[in-house]
């Protein structure tokens with residue numbers, strides 16, 4: 001799901017024409033309802049580019065890759081690493097430094113943990129129970145507690161067998177279908193998610209559950225960037241019939257509503273029936289249903305259970321898949337780094353077995369590659385917006401209630417003071433070597449503290465995401481060499497430079513890569529391991 005609200009929707013043209021004629025600034029405040037500013041000490045807003053009356057900075061907002069513009073603005077205006085923008089009645093604060101993000105979103109978390117009101121999604125399309133959309137309140141706390149029980153750093157140990165099995169299954173597919181990495185990467189990441197969440201086994205590429213979820217996740221793209229439709233700015237417009245926005249809008253709204261149903265209500269009802277019949281395998285959904293069932297069979301908190309389970313696919317599939325694709329891209333771009341990682345694995349395993357998650361601490365160079373993949377092309381470059389629930393003052397600046405907070409993860413990950421030569425892919429930046437000792441440096445800024453967001457809304461799935469990434473990376477490195485494929489003239493087929501511009505949206509074209517087994521022994525070991533692996537049970 002697109003994560004940032006800007007002002008590029010085509011729906012705005014007629015609205016603006018009417019607005020500029022009809023609305024005075026004061027009436028914007030009345031309709032928007034977000035701007036009841038009390039600033040008795042008349043403190044300044046944080047610095048930022050100068051806007052124009054009524055529209056504010058709307059026309060300066062970049063159409064794409066806004067994080068790059070934020071970085072430039074930070075250098076120009078943001079000597080304090082904060083940039084203030086205003087679009088119509090909405091205040092926006094962009095935070096470009098790790099320290100400020102950590103302080104405001106964690107230490108002052110009681111003020112900064114709301115989400116902007118994505119009214120189109122929440123009020124008009126039934127996405128109101130998905131954790132990622134929830135306001136900071138009781139449902140938010142309940143769903144965080146629910147998911148934390150299954151995804152905290154120690155809980156995810158119970159998925160070790162499943163994550164390992166699926167990484168090995170992915171690698172074994174590369175023996176026969178070396179050109180289909182993107183498809184199988186996605187399938188096996190989703191297989192883990194579906195098994196953990198619903199106990200559903202994904203066996204084929206065209207699995208019905210995956211297809212439904214995929215269509216549902218895609219239906220959000222018609223309204224990207226989320227929060228940018230006139231309905232989000234002026235809820236009063238919601239009283240008008242949808243057809244005033246055109247036929248396509250009506251169709252896209254139907255798809256969005258169906259998407260919400262297919263992602264949360266449909267699988268929930270199915271698992272609830274199975275629990276009642278006593279035939280549901282253990283899963284997050286079945287366990288939550290059992291935990292919340294009263295003695296007369298009624299299930300409490302149904303909306304929260306279905307929302308918490310539904311968000312796992314939306315938030316976890318694209319992000320993890322895209323990160324692994326970025327890893328493959330870096331291995332093709334930097335073959336010497338690939339060889340160094342393989343040498344580290346070979347030295348530990350001696351070709352006698354495949355890696356397991358227990359080997360993580362013993363392979364510091366691989367850990368460094370994982371961190372560098374997350375940093376170099378963060379999949380959520382401007383995070384998910386937070387919002388403030390009350391007025392705040394920070395370093396002599398005023399931050400009004402209802403301000404949308406953008407964490408500019410891209411700029412933080414490319415800050416040259418923390419990461420010298422930030423555009424270089426250089427895992428060695430995290431490593432110290434001396435004699436026969438190689439270990440992760442203790443004194444570096446850890447990208448894992450940035451890319452998963454901040455404070456009370458920090459990513460729920462960060463531990464399972466890095467476990468899936470690590471396991472896939474280690475297994476592929478142990479068994480295959482990957483390189484750019486060549487065209488009929490022997491020229492390397494490289495994706496365009498902006499292929500992985502780092503959003504969790506899908507890449508423009510499928511990543512082509514050429515997987516060649518490192519040796520016959522590696523293939524034999526892989527096949528034997530896959531055959532001897534038993535079905536996984538939670």
Ligand code: HEM
Pocket residue numbers: 131132133144151311312313315316317319320323379380383384385386407451452453454455456457458459460461462464465466
């Ligand atoms: C490499 C993979 C991933 C990355 C980089 C990532 C990154 C993020 C970021 C930046 C946020 C926003 C945090 C904030 O608001 O400050 C987030 C939220 C979230 N993530 Fe992830 N994520 C990843 C994988 C996953 C997975 C596998 C799951 C599922 C288990 C997941 C579940 C969530 C949920 C539920 C939220 C919303 C939390 C809330 O609103 O309170 N993520 N993630």
